[in-house]
Amino acid sequence: MTKHIIFIQVQERPGIIEAEVIEAATIGELRATIEAVGVALDAETHIFIDEAEEPLLGEHHHAVPELKRGMRVHVSRCKRIKATVHYLERSGEHEFAPGARVRAVKAWAVHTFKLTPKDAAEHVLQICQSRKRPAADTPLHELVEGHGCSLCFDLVPEKRVEG
Known part of the structure; x- marks a missing residue:
């Protein structure tokens, strides 16, 4: 199973967290990866892929759109x-x-x-x-x-x- 390295950046947390996700990861798997590296996710946090204008939305079983190696995943309390x-x-x-x-x-x-x-x-x-x-x-x-x-x-x- 092919894996991609992604870079997670979290609001008010300096630095970049490197993580691995499978090539065809679902939203649920991405969320689990983020939590596994010590980032708490709750109803007030939003996940953005690269410089996307809108947060990642969908059910846990939906595929992460445009998942690619080296993408940045931003975890923020702010939608805008x-x-x-x-x-x-x-x-x-x-x-x-x-x-x-x-x-x-x-x-x-x-x-x-x-x-x-x-x-x-x-x-x-x-x-x-x-x-x-x-x-x-x-x-x-x-x-x-x-x-x-x-x-x-x-x-x-x-x-x-x-x-």
Whole structure:
């Protein structure tokens, strides 16, 4: 029986958990795998596959859609994460799936605030009221703290040394 390695990321739990699932795993088998590596699942947690917009739904005996080796499985209390982005004197809000990456928020902000490609390349997202600049491939649920399902970013210039 062929097995796939998957990577599990859990809201408010740093790091990635590696696990194996059979090639044609059902939703029930995926849930059992997640619980077997120490992640508690209950009625308030949702499972997202990669950057899917909607949580994994279905009966325990249904196959996991698009199951593939190396996929990321996100376990989150949030169905959506509201991202607020401030740029100069403007602000915008948009909701993203928990598995969406910081780069998706930046792309949305660049489009919303109509930045030129040059300006976009010179700006990064920084968590509001901090100096934290999460990597572009960080899933949003990794940044959410407490029981809230929202994040705040400032779109700020990335300082560059020109010589």
